[in-house]
Amino acid sequence: MQSLSQAVAPPTTAARLTPASGGAARRLPVARPARGSRLEGVEMAPPDPILGVSEAFKRDTSGDKLNLGVGAYRTEELQPFVLNVVRKAEERMLAANENKEYLPIEGLAAFRKATVELLLGADSPAIKEGRIACLQSLSGTGSLRIGAAFIAKFMPGAAAYISRPTWGNHKNIFADAGVEWKEYSYFDPETIGLDFGGMVADLQAAPEGSVVVLHGCAHNPTGVDPTPEQWEQIADVCVAKKLLPFFDVAYQGFATGSLDADAFAPRYFAQRGIEFAVAQSYSKNLGLYAERVGAISFVLSDKEAADRVLSQLKRIARAVYSNPPIHGARIVSEVVGSEEMFAEWKGEMEEMSGRIKAVRQVLFDELNKLEPNKDWSFILKQVGMFSFTGLSPAQCDHMTNKWHVYMTKDGRLSLAGLNKAKCKYLADAPSSNSHTLQLRIDVFDAAALHGAGPEGRARAERTAACCGGAVERSIGFPGVHTPVSGSSAPEPPAYRAFVDFKFVRDNVEAVAANCAARLSCADPQRVATLYEEYVAAQQETDRLRAARNENSGAMKGKLEPEARAALIEKGKGIKEELEGLEARLAALDAELQREGQRLPNMTHPDVPIGGEDVSTQLQLVGQKQSFAFEPKDHLQLGEDLDLIDFETGGVVSGAKFYYLRNEAALLELALVNYTMHKVVAAGFTPMMTPDLVRESVFEKCGFQPRAENTQIYSVKDSAMCLTGTAEIPLGGAYMDAILPAEQLPIRMAAFGHCFRTEAGAAGAASKGLYRVHQFSKVEMFVVCTPEQSDALHQQLLELEVGMYAELGLHFQVLDMASHDLGAPAYRKFDIEAWMPGMGRYGEISSASNCTDYQARRLNIRYRPQPPPAAEGDAAAGAPEGKKGGKKKGGPAKAPTQFAHTLNATACAVPRMIVAILENYQQEDGSVVVPEALRLYMMGIDVIRPKKKINKAA
């Protein structure tokens, strides 16, 4: 086997200078001419998503509070726990009266020996043959970071693939070390298990020589580990694609309770002779959190390589912290080095993991008692410290703000911080009052939905997670996000939105209720306060400016030198004060913009408040197709009729890409032409729009292309993104325009390509053509006046209904509930067609009225027509007599107002293909082409099986 150190290239300047990517490259703060510190431009970093939770917990004075945030073990009394063996080892160390000299750069020899033995077993050939480069480092985090620095230096260009989701700090660690990170699929919310197919496909698609970060055991945050057989297949892919596995072993002992059993994966890789890196931590299993004890090792194929790699690891560590701390390392060597203490540790390890398992059981029992119809088994199945609930960030916030349950925003609960007594509180209190009942629903409904059959699944899938939770909606984007990761520092707002701050201040309670109804993380109270501060600072600035002018005016005349000197002195004081105030004003303005831009639109009074299940059914059109045979799903039909080819899509582009072949390719064109025909007849201007659009236009349309869980692909080293929907280029088409009212409404319809990362997507509605990275769509977009928008919203819906009815589909029209509205939408009508393959309705279109939300960001205004001036009525058309007043000599000009915008799907091609294939299938396996499309199908009216091309002849 070629050793790693032969394969790696020498360090290059280029490698060192490559900026971190994977979304982590940040714009440098713009340096402002600063009066105070020269570092004025340094933005406040957000609190850490995990450790920040502990800080917030400490500040909470409630007696009910529970810290289920950080993965740190507590006793049944919820107290920190120091292991007995650790106490013993410390006593021995004290008795031995050891010194505090520097350790060698590579650390304490006995510690390093104990650590590799703990990982691979004392009889491991790799240890015996000296093939392991082991460097004692700073716990798991520091070890990962040294490993990442090594990769940046010696494997330039290699990206690190991390699981989606993963421990949040992985992204920071690799990005800060200059290693680009990418994600591989890992979690399937439908099965609440491993998306093994997705994982393997993504790893297979990774470029050769990439790094794969693997959680050794007890995956954080999902608690889902591969089986031994799956590890074997993962090893196969690593070998085939020459990937470098990088194990993160932070929870050895917590998955099964056995230190040995939990080392299965790295031991198996070592046995197969696969070279790998591994970061180990003793924070959790020896409870040495604050001692920072751990190691980075490279298990290699020969000793000579190991020596060279160790020399370079030392070189890196020397420049970072020089040499590691000794105390924790001595504890480890004492414990592992003594047979009796090692045995005792194993016992204590079992005890810790056993207590967490017992808590799982109690929590499971409590929930089962309360909701026996739900499948709570995921709580028992997940291993390690955590339970992954599927809660959205907004729901997590709610848990904390309302019920003092502290948890991370990815929906992770650290069960290591829970005890049996509090399980009841978390599930429901015996009194079952509304407070605790609410709590239970808050915590577990999202997760329970995953296991609650197709309907629940559909609901979970479409629950609008305000901050980009793991579950995203099917068509349409998540709303305005708060980045949930600590890796993103707040940036100066990229553009100015004309948010109606005064409205927010004057209606703060209504705005807050609206945010709650929409599961938005925005903070209207903060916006109101900032606005007040901004206004006050502005008034003070005006006052000072007047004082400055007055002062300089006073200096104009002839003055006694003394009086002049006094005025000069006064002027200086004013100038200084003014400079300070102006800087404050600019900072307040930026903050106000940032906070204001996060606010979602207000909500139409008829919109039902709640989750998707409370959406109102407005219409039911057609009837469910009944089949005298077992209907196939579109994937099967696509396969049998040689229409859809995911295999080639996977090979050429990657998972979730596809080729349409034969009649399916024609069907796409037919659907597009049919739709265009309809919308043009309805008065829409047909358009073809760019597929690449500036990031700023996305933002102005109410999307956050660089947020954590974004669905939007950014283009590296550019401020461009691939369109996720033609709504973006259409919205941008009238940016900064002032339109004459008589030209409104402007109706546009564009054929465009949609690109979606589908971050976090999984489940039944992610199979086949439901959720793909690229698809075609005809999108309608309208710019109009506020008076027109409600009626136009209805018209868009009627147009959709007319087309889908003509295509012979059975569907329901829903007035979507508040949780399901993206930030820009004031009201949204979705159409869901019956999909025989899934046995349920699936979304095929949505039509939103965004009122002035996007227009205030895109700066689309119109000028109302002045009412016809009555003879002699000079003030006509000058409302409130102020700005629009009649100018000297000219006609009266009404002040401009923000327009309203609407968008609606005319045809989302792949989902229409799904609906058509599944609903029009015949017993003989053929599919009839709907009447309305035949004109566009080159004379084909039935799609029949055909001979396929055999690629492996």
Ligand code: KET
């Ligand atoms: N890897 C993983 C997967 C991990 O969860 C942690 C810590 C570490 C490495 C590093 O731990 P260290 O203490 O540096 O050895 N996780 C918990 C604490 C934290 O975020 O720092 C946690 O997820 O809560």
